[in-house]
Amino acid sequence: MSAVDGPSPGPRETDCDEVIDRLYAFLDHELSTADEVDVGRIQRHLDECAPCLRERDVEVVVRQVVKRACASDCAPETLRVKILTQITQVRSG
Numbered sequence: 001m002s003a004v005d006g007p008s009p010g011p012r013e014t015d016c017d018e019v020i021d022r023l024y025a026f027l028d029h030e031l032s033t034a035d036e037v038d039v040g041r042i043q044r045h046l047d048e049c050a051p052c053l054r055e056r057d058v059e060v061v062v063r064q065v066v067k068r069a070c071a072s073d074c075a076p077e078t079l080r081v082k083i084l085t086q087i088t089q090v091r092s093g
């Protein structure tokens with residue numbers, strides 16, 4: 001497969017892979033002003049791509065749970081992984 005330069009031939013301007021890849025930075029507001037274009041692209045992609053939107057929702061839920069756990073004692077990374085695993089099981093089951 002050869003890469004095509006210029007406008008994307010697909011219906012979406014951003015790859016799902018790219019969106020997922022940047023989702024965390026997007027949610028963490030780590031995308032700086034220099035990345036404003038990316039923020040817009042990711043937002044637009046989420047608006048029209050259900051799978052990525054679901055991925056975003058899951059991550060948001062995980063963050064809320066972890067944040068709540070953090071209120072008393074900071075949640076270790078293992079807890080986060082555990083929650084993610086549970087959600088993955090729920091989604092696939």
Ligand SMILES: [Zn+2]
Nearest residue numbers: 016019049052
């Ligand atoms: Zn997508």
